[in-house]
Amino acid sequence: MSQLNDGLAGEVSRDCQWCHASKPYAGRNNKVFRGEKVGPMVITARAIQLAKEYIKLCKGIQSKPKSSKKWEPPDIGWLKINTDGAFSMEEYQGGAGVVIRDDQGKASVIAWELCPNESALLAEVWAIRLGLQLASRGSNIILETD
Structure with a gap:
């Protein structure tokens, strides 16, 4: 103390x-x-x-204003993982969502799950972890999160 x-x-x-x-x-x-x-x-x-x-x-992380930039597909032969996490203090429950798309923009994986965590930051990390677990091994990967 x-x-x-x-x-x-x-x-x-x-x-x-x-x-x-x-x-x-x-x-x-x-x-x-x-x-x-x-x-x-x-x-x-x-x-x-x-x-x-x-x-x-x-330390050293600076917030960037949310942009209205349109989603762009990855280069040919790559997968793009988009993740998001959220946390409700009222319900003390978090959730994580993942979408994995190919270079044509076609979703190959869409997943979500409730996650046992204690903050929005941990929910974001949980979503990233889930996305990486669901991605194909050996694939070229781009990870996007907010």
Whole structure:
């Protein structure tokens, strides 16, 4: 907890509230559904570690305004994977969607699934993972996500 008092608190509260807020629920769920006994210090330490990882990953990333650019097919012999993830705080549920198209724009795979996660960012990562799993091995791949 002293790490929060040493300057990380501002970064956590500003950039990563979801990490700090969701860990108690994850710990509670592990206790209720798995019988694990995890104390508040362990849960707090996990939340701090997640916050540090999130902040480290986000340094240097700049938001780009959404463009109205039309989808373009990949070059001949390539596949394009488009992914999207979403998260509902009200339902505490995430979802991931994937469309894989060939150079003619023909969809070869359309898939979605609910995903157990704790944020919109993790839902996006889940969607990317799903898209890469569904892509043909040995294919030339372009990955597009928002």
